[in-house]
Amino acid sequence: MPVCVMVMADAPSAEGLTQRLRDTDLPLLKCLTIPPDGDAIDKVALLNPDLTRQQRQQSMARWLMPFGFLAGVTFTKITTLTTFASFGPWGETLIGGLLGMGSGLMGSYAAAASVDSDNDAGVRILRNRRDEGRWLVLLETPNGIEAPWQVIQRSRPQQVVRLDDL
Known part of the structure; x- marks a missing residue:
């Protein structure tokens, strides 16, 4: 399953992106907004x-x-x-x-x-960005379906980390 995580600067941009992704016609397996505080990132298996x-x-x-x-x-x-x-x-x-x-x-x-995961480097980058106070938006799509890149690019994320297909 293709997984990508967008690093956003603040809550309004992260929540706006999450809402725009959910409004698309594409089937999404997961679309989560992860705040920089709390333990929400530790509950997501892909990022822990x-x-x-x-x-x-x-x-x-x-x-x-x-x-x-x-x-x-x-x-x-x-x-x-x-x-x-x-x-x-x-x-x-x-x-x-x-x-x-x-x-x-x-x-x-x-x-x-x-066994080390292929995603360890990407996960480490994302956890560091979260520690810096950035918001994360995790997007997981079914096999064979690409992420809506136009929607993602319009939201101007600071960084997009694409995790290996799981």
Whole structure:
């Protein structure tokens, strides 16, 4: 989905641009005005690397944990190790699966933390502009539909940051 963020000098220009974008006939997935104060920017996943990383970790855990469980059960069954033999054959297998599931969960944290987004530089620029007191207007359009560039250019933004297609 094409995403671009316009940096505006003040509230009237940002809100005016947001209203003009919403008045266009183009379908918009997201059109948000982000003020320079408060924590509104931290609630937008596209502009918050920590939130993006958390979502990526949860997504990876969804498939790593079941595979970890199966790997733990398989490892327990194919080896002759009797580390948890006091729990019986089923208990030993179950504990091996749970340990494998825990390994999958730890792996999801490690993998999510090790991946840098292509948008990190653009997000850093936008967060710096917001810290300088600028207003941000986030625009997200469906695939294959370009942003209304004439409307954007008429509003004279200070900067337009186009984030990579997600």
